[in-house]
Amino acid sequence: MSLMTLPDVVRCYRTSRALQRYLDGEADERTAGRIDEHLEACRRCGLNAATYRAIKQVLHAGGSDVDELALRRLRSFNRSLAEIVVRPDPA
């Protein structure tokens, strides 16, 4: 995290916010392209997307057995990004 520059973090934050719409196929073409690119380059967001996909699969299958650990990890990931963007480290 300390190696990330602020623009990277902003990109991660935007991606995480748009990710759900993107995975639902509701993001516009430009946004989807940007997210595609970012998920290729960013391991953290790639994992985030994989977690969303796994949750969607479980929900789609009609199961209620969503991995609680995955959900918690996802929430803390989004929260940590939000905190960084709101209170950036003075460089």
Ligand SMILES: [Zn+2]
């Ligand atoms: Zn990212």
